[in-house]
Amino acid sequence: MPTLLDNLRDSIRLIGAQNLPAVLTYPLHKAWAEVRSGPAVAPHFLHTHSIWPLSWQKPGPIQGFTPHARGLTLGTANSNIEITLLAADAVQVRCLPTQHRPAPPLPYALAQPLDTWPIPPFEILPQGDAVFLLTGELAIGALLKSGALLFADAAGRLLRADIDMGWGRDGAVRHRTLLHEDERLFGLGERATPWNRRGGTHILWNQDPAGYKDGDDPINLNIPVYVSVRPGDGPAYLIFYENTHYAEFDLGAGSPQAADHRFADGELRYVFIAGAVPTLLERYTELTGRHALPPLWMLGYQQSRWSYYPEARVRQLAQDFREHEIPCDAIHLDIDYMDGFRVFTWDKNRFPDLPALAADLRAQGIKLITIVDPGVKADPAYAVYRSGKAGGHFCTLPTGEIVHAPVWPGNSAFPDFTDPQARAWWGEQYRPLVEAGVAGFWNDMNEPATFSPTGPTTLPATTRHSLEGRGGDHREAHNLYGMLMARASAEGVLALRPDLRPVVITRAGWAGVQRYATSWTGDNQSTWESLRLTLPLVLGLGLSGVGFTGPDIGGFAGAADGELFTRWLQQATFMPFYRAHTSLGTPDQEPWSYGEPYLSINRRFIQLRYELLPYLYTAVWQMATRGWPMVRPLGWLDRALWDVDDAFLCGDALFVAPVMEPGITSRKVRLPAGTWYEFWTNQRCRGGEALTVYAPLETTPLFVREGTVLPLGEIGPSVEQRPDRFLRLHLYPLAEAGEATSWLYEDAGEGFGYQQGERRVSRFVMQRDDTHLHVAWEREGTFEPPYVHIALTLNGLRRAPQEVRADGDVYPIVVSDPVQRTALLSVPPFTELDVQL
Missing domain, CATH: 2.60.40.1760 (glycosyl hydrolase (family 31))
Structure with a gap:
């Protein structure tokens, strides 16, 4: 167990010895700022536990x-x-x-x-x-x-x-x-x-x-x-x-x-x-409000740690992904890329040419994402601080003096994001990073968090906020702070780069934050307990309107072993935000860091993620148009399963039961009502019953709902560098006579042409009777995908079909595999498909 002295040493190492005096004295400054405004303004609940009125006035009878x-x-x-x-x-x-x-x-x-x-x-x-x-x-x-x-x-x-x-x-x-x-x-x-x-x-x-x-x-x-x-x-x-x-x-x-x-x-x-x-x-x-459609590359694999530097290490990291044949779409730079933790700057020694780095990574299909915190170093020689102070954009005390609190750069000022002028000013500060080619921005520390050895780690309760000119204090604005920082960031980046979809990732937020940002589940731990917590966290956010989220794969605090990292990666393969991240001073936590067999398994699941992109992007489109999260509780389909917190639905058709215990090679699942196909073997299973599923390290329990037309893409080094020769459609027949609908959403994956109709929404209607399987493919929209061939796979068949017709023409079955219960063939994009069983 770490001793108090160990914890003190770690704290000094993390925050820096030069910042320690400000951190130790901040509780006194904060308490004094609150007391000066009178006891009625400094509420009890921000210091210890809440103290509620002993008696309440009530409306009484309706007159x-x-x-x-x-x-x-x-x-x-x-x-x-x-x-x-x-x-x-x-x-x-x-x-x-x-x-x-x-x-x-x-x-x-x-x-x-x-x-x-x-x-x-x-x-x-x-x-x-x-x-x-x-x-x-x-x-x-x-x-x-x-x-x-x-x-x-x-x-x-x-x-x-x-x-x-x-x-x-x-x-x-x-x-x-x-x-x-x-x-x-x-x-x-x-x-x-x-x-x-x-x-x-x-x-x-x-x-x-x-x-x-x-x-x-x-x-x-x-x-x-x-x-x-x-x-x-x-x-x-x-x-x-x-x-x-x-x-x-x-x-x-x-x-x-x-x-x-x-x-x-x-x-x-x-x-x-x-x-x-x-x-x-x-x-x-x-x-x-709903999530805006992110760029398609945001669904790709992303790699982060505290911190990747210098520039040579970032370049080597990108090369390692390509040498290991593992797709990657983004590398994140944590706080050490900055010049002394000054936001909107970069360290010219560690990153002598950030624009060239961003351009070279972009040529490899990899985007650069940088962290941006709200604390602005109180340094008169620092242009961002000077302009914020001159413009009156920082939070103040009732006395009018700027609130300063210790964070990574030391004593810092905090923008008042409840002021529209401060939001506009903040958005403009992104210009140097946008012009350097940084593709996305990761808003951290925006609860807002401060460093304090005791008491609440935030701004004084008496901190004044504009609140759109009405006025108020931090008690009302605190929970809004992260959301409004995300708003200022998204609006600013969009103004600076109006042709591209803004990418903002936020740690804190409130109702409506989904209009401006995606999120992640914060600084978790590298433990099996934290892995088990991931699903309830993501499910709860999804039912609160924040559907685009995910964990730090492998855990942030601590050191994951190979099994824990791989099981976490498998779980997150079916969640929107797909990023590995770890803390300062921890071992390497990249997909290849643990050697074999983990490298091969991790590669296969990241590749599976890229194969699933057409399906996952469709689920994100549903999020943007209907507010439905990608990660859904089983009760979404089967009301008897609302209590299940160790399995989930990914979109309309996938059932995922991640392994969240060490040393496990099988686990029990209960599928929602209906018929399901085991993804790896195409074995047909009946829902509503408890099953024990084989789940060695190289796999995770995954099932597909009957009646599904599952769209899959090709694998490439990144989203933008994937081949686009054909679209793969996997058909999972209805077990009995009936009808089912599946969806596919497609657009350019970037920009806003989809808002002018440059998109395609496909509706697949599957019908089955005793002798035939019929699929109608209905299309709407002006977007024309680049593929000209459909690689069709019929799954779960007890015998090869007698005949397959696409728009009346017969097409031969190329491969029939009785063990995998599949039949493969190539057809052009069709309107009507008829399979004689």
């Missing part, structure tokens, strides 16, 4: 109601409760005290103003001791005596009962609801807690617990949204609280049958959505 264009307002003795319909299945609720009315939240989370949503048909129905607001899909009942709100679906099934609202004199607000006995709760952003959030108390306050472990709460990216599901045919709903302040959600920890949501300040405002889970995500991301 009347007033209809309005989108719903109705309920009046009580001391408040108004506004109920506003957004759609037939979505409603906003606001509790507005008549005496203490907090400033409404700024609409950072919203993709469009709520008053632009079409007004759905509805009726208001008073009935005895209640009044009901009815649409075709939702019923909201207000009980006049108690003030409780009931939410039911079109079938009359009770979804949620909100039994209590309240507010304290210090501005805190509270919301209590009853929970069904069999109710599961998923989401709340990025959490290192059990997949089902019920039974726990969860803090919503972005922070950096470097090297987090199971149970650490909170971590980097918190979003006050969760999905409620019940097994079997039970209904589902989503609830989103539009409040950025510190919060604690007791989801059945204090009382098993109730959830208690508390915010330190701000308005009690929430959106309730009813429907099936895919519909919930579609509606929620209509509200908060």
Whole structure:
């Protein structure tokens, strides 16, 4: 076990001895800054544990109601409760005290103003001791005596009962609801807690617990949204609280049958959505926005560590990928590429010609991504600091002095990203890196995190923020900081490079961050426990609207052995963000670092990733157009499997059961209902039953859903250097007579031509009867893919087909493999395919 002295030595080594005085004295400066503004401004919860009011004011009985264009307002003795319909299945609720009315939240989370949503048909129905607001899909009942709100679906099934609202004199607000006995709760952003959030108390306050472990709460990216599901045919709903302040959600920890949501300040405002889970995500991301389509190369393999330098090492790394015949699309440069950790600079000794390096890597198909932190070194000789100070772009204290806090460069200033002028200024600072050819930007430390030996590692609570000119302090702006840094970065890079899709990766965020950035799951550990945490983390983010994410493969803190790295790589092959990363002072953690057999296995899975790119890009297109994450819980297809947290769906058709224990050569899985094909053998398996699957190190359990047309591409050194001679279509027949649909999305993979129709959306409709398998290929859009041949593989066949026709012409079977149960042939792009079984 490391001793206290060991930990102190490590800390000095990481942050630098020259920064140690600033780090050690920061808690005193921070506390003094908060005390100077008066005790009412420096809340308890930022120092130790939250202290909530001993008593709460409550709305009390409903005394009347007033209809309005989108719903109705309920009046009580001391408040108004506004109920506003957004759609037939979505409603906003606001509790507005008549005496203490907090400033409404700024609409950072919203993709469009709520008053632009079409007004759905509805009726208001008073009935005895209640009044009901009815649409075709939702019923909201207000009980006049108690003030409780009931939410039911079109079938009359009770979804949620909100039994209590309240507010304290210090501005805190509270919301209590009853929970069904069999109710599961998923989401709340990025959490290192059990997949089902019920039974726990969860803090919503972005922070950096470097090297987090199971149970650490909170971590980097918190979003006050969760999905409620019940097994079997039970209904589902989503609830989103539009409040950025510190919060604690007791989801059945204090009382098993109730959830208690508390915010330190701000308005009690929430959106309730009813429907099936895919519909919930579609509606929620209509509200908060969706991921933009990334460039296709962002789905390629990416390599990082703290840190690759000097330039010669980066060049050698790129050469090593090519010599080992392992595809790679991006190399990341961590903080040591900078000049003294000054953001938007590079060390001219370590990187004497960064533009030439970026150009040479680009010629090999490899992009350069650099880290960018928000802390700007307080150095009068540093142009970024001077211009930020002169423009008034940094956060200040109530006294007007700039807030300084220690991070990597030492004492630093922090841009106020709630100020539109500061966002524009920050975006312009990317110009030197953009002009040098850097392709993407990795926003780190943006919770915001600071260095402090005690207490909260962030800015003082009294730090002032513009909040679009309204004004406010860090208690309201803290959780917004990472999202708005990502916004400033994305908007700035797009302005500087308007023909290319901006690439921003963020560690912290809030609701709506997906409009500006992808994410990763922060600084994990190189342990099997951390590998097991990865899937609940990614699933929770996906159900919170942040679908493009993934882990540091191999773990960040510590040293992975070959087996752990390979198993992590296998899991991440089916997740959007595909990057290996490790910390300072750890052994090499590249795919070849562990020798054989790991090198060959790692190569095969990275190559498989590139083969799957047409399918994965289609899943990302669904994310961008419908809000569906690529990584989906099994309950997405089979409601009996909502509790499963060690297997997942990748897109519409792939079931993945990663191995997450050392020394394992088999594992149990339970497939969703229906028929599935084992990917490696094409063996047909029945869903809904427990199976033991062979899983030696060189493989991972992977199944394909029946009725799937699985598009695959060719392997190349990088996305841009892949051959494009043909498209491979793997057909997995329906087990019985019926129909199934598959999708394929294609565009140029870069730029914005797809927004003007330069895209192709293919719909494959498979039909089967006793003697024939029929596939109709429907196309929409003007994009013309480069391939002219289709390599067709029929999988899971018990015998070779008698005949295959494409648009009426017969094509010979080139290879028939009874062991693999496959038949291969080449056909031109077709409209109708008919297979005589």
